[in-house]
Amino acid sequence: MADVGARVAARKAELGLPELPRNAGTNRTPSKRALLKAIEDLGGEW
């Protein structure tokens, strides 16, 4: 994991790429939406 992180971080810097966009979230199941709300209720972020 450390190797992947170092390699990709260097690649990001080399290319000057923007951050990846977040998922639009328009295709989630009711179960998934409820789970994400549970994370929010705990004070977390998804």
Added chain:
Amino acid sequence: MTTPSPYRPEFEAALRLLAKVSEAMHQRGFQRPILVGGAAAEFWSVSALTTGDFDICTIRQSELEEEMQRCGFVRPSGPGALVKGWVHPDLKLAFEVVAEVPMDGNVDPAHILLIEPIGETTLFRVICVEDLIADRMGQYASGSAPDRIDQARLLLALHADLDLAYLDRRIREETLGDHGIESITD
């Protein structure tokens, strides 16, 4: 002097937890679960894309959930009776078993990778970046997630050492022949 990790600390902690649960499964004689979806995207994008929602594949769901409970996961309380996943109150994240095998079994097992998290000696499994890109393209091609092609393009740009023949084949499989690697390199 130690170089700071490019990953989010909470994401690293989550992967250490996944590795711990995976090791427990391995010790019981079961295969380690496989990380897919948005958390795999965070892993391969090195936290450029973030998530607190970990999608996992295993054919041993009940045994995995036993191990998750031993590691502090609980079912969310309240009105979310439909919730299939589990939350970890301390880490404020969720794990959910979404399938028995990744991508309807179309992933080449040799391309599933064993990873050692930062600060941990046990291992977890994750789909490779080629399969992740193909997954993003499949969702894009279905029309349900038009933004996923941007993720696919950026993941491709971030990894210069991909197996391009495998990537092209997997994109064509996941998009039912509508797209190949040229769709994200043009």
